[in-house]
Amino acid sequence: MNKITAAITAVGKYVPEYILTNKELEKMVDTNDEWIITRTGIKERRILKGENKGSSFLAIKAAKDLLSKTNLNPKEIELIIVATATPDMQAASTSAFVASEIGATEAFSFDLESACSSFLYGMSVASSYIESGKYKKVLLIGADKNSSMIDYTDRTTCIIFGDGAGAVLFEPNEEGLGLLDELLKSDGSGRQFLKVEAGGSVLPASKETVENKMHFVKQDGRSVFKNAVFNMADVCEKIIHRNNLSNEDVAWLAAHQANKRIVEATAKRMKLDDSKVMMNIQKYGNTTSATLPLLLADYESQLKKGDIIIFSTFGGGFSWGSIYYKWAYNS
Numbered sequence: 319m320n321k322i323t324a325a326i327t328a329v330g331k332y333v334p335e336y337i338l339t340n341k342e343l344e345k346m347v348d349t350n351d352e353w354i355i356t357r358t359g360i361k362e363r364r365i366l367k368g369e370n371k372g373s374s375f376l377a378i379k380a381a382k383d384l385l386s387k388t389n390l391n392p393k394e395i396e397l398i399i400v401a402t403a404t405p406d407m408q409a410a411s412t413s414a415f416v417a418s419e420i421g422a423t424e425a426f427s428f429d430l431e432s433a434c435s436s437f438l439y440g441m442s443v444a445s446s447y448i449e450s451g452k453y454k455k456v457l458l459i460g461a462d463k464n465s466s467m468i469d470y471t472d473r474t475t476c477i478i479f480g481d482g483a484g485a486v487l488f489e490p491n492e493e494g495l496g497l498l499d500e501l502l503k504s505d506g507s508g509r510q511f512l513k514v515e516a517g518g519s520v521l522p523a524s525k526e527t528v529e530n531k532m533h534f535v536k537q538d539g540r541s542v543f544k545n546a547v548f549n550m551a552d553v554c555e556k557i558i559h560r561n562n563l564s565n566e567d568v569a570w571l572a573a574h575q576a577n578k579r580i581v582e583a584t585a586k587r588m589k590l591d592d593s594k595v596m597m598n599i600q601k602y603g604n605t606t607s608a609t610l611p612l613l614l615a616d617y618e619s620q621l622k623k624g625d626i627i628i629f630s631t632f633g634g635g636f637s638w639g640s641i642y643y644k645w646a647y648n649s
């Protein structure tokens with residue numbers, strides 16, 4: 319019997335209708351369209367409006383999109399992982415709610431949080447369950463309502479983040495396709511550079527934390543930028559090298575969409591043509607856990623069976639990594 323690998327067999331996506339443009343941000347903070355485009359590549363981002371809607375709202379829509387494209391009976395799903403840095407609530411699992419709402423009544427579920435690397439790490443976890451033979455249908459969703467933790471008077475963060483979700487189904491593959499290697503890293507000394515300081519167990523919510531705006535994302539952009547450029551390129555080069563691949567072999571780079579310049583720097587180190595670099599940051603900004611599945615959904619029609627994709631992310635923690643993957647179907 320051939321070795322079982324884990325392959326994505328379907329993708330789905332959802333982004334909210336409301337579009338927050340650079341022009342609109344110009345009216346909110348001291349910034350301008352040209353600065354945002356040249357420094358980040360972002361033209362607009364989607365924002366989830368309305369009361370009582372959290373990341374689960376986005377996740378459910380993305381999962382339903384996948385289900386409608388595949389005619390998969392949700393009762394066949396055995397495990398649902400929701401990768402998110404913005405869970406609906408503390409303590410109550412977002413994934414449990416998502417599973418119930420999409421009718422995946424036979425599945426167990428859990429949330430996975432590692433900032434912008436949540437989805438990449440989720441790919442590793444989902445694949446391990448499949449490779450072990452334990453489960454045959456694992457739904458991995460990346461969903462973030464970043465607008466819930468952004469200060470729209472802070473020009474250094476509000477221009478970057480957006481809301482969105484993407485979903486992928488992992489199933490066993492016996493043709494040698496799917497996730498083939500991974501190089502995942504973390505370094506806690508980076509925690510000071512990108513964080514939401516209050517609301518967790520270290521600094522629970524109080525009048526002071528709210529008054530001091532400590533429930534919003536704060537980052538030292540330059541430090542994160544430097545670390546992201548160095549580390550993403552480093553793991554991508556290493557994973558290519560240890561799998562004896564050349565830049566010619568790589569069909570696509572699917573890199574976390576945090577800043578167009580970071581993605582371009584990674585591609586340059588890998589000596590990849592622009593045409594091989596998946597990019598949708600201009601439409602959605604940084605959607606944290608949703609960037610990778612949104613790339614897959616947007617590029618799905620161009621992907622061919624056997625295409626080599628190098629995935630990579632970098633985010634808070636710090637957390638980062640790279641995955642060597644062979645696409646498993648023609649759509």
Ligand code: UT7
Pocket residue numbers: 348349350353354357358434473474477538539540542543546576577580604606632633634
């Ligand atoms: O997904 C998680 C990982 N996150 C990231 O990867 C983010 C990484 N960092 C970045 O993408 C970039 O550092 C930013 C986009 C956040 C900032 O770009 P930058 O080129 O690093 O700008 P900077 O922070 O060095 O700021 C340059 C100047 C500063 O003015 P002075 O001090 O030179 O006078 C800023 O105050 O630009 C100013 N500035 C702005 N100007 C207009 C900062 N934000 C803005 C803005 N509009 N929105």
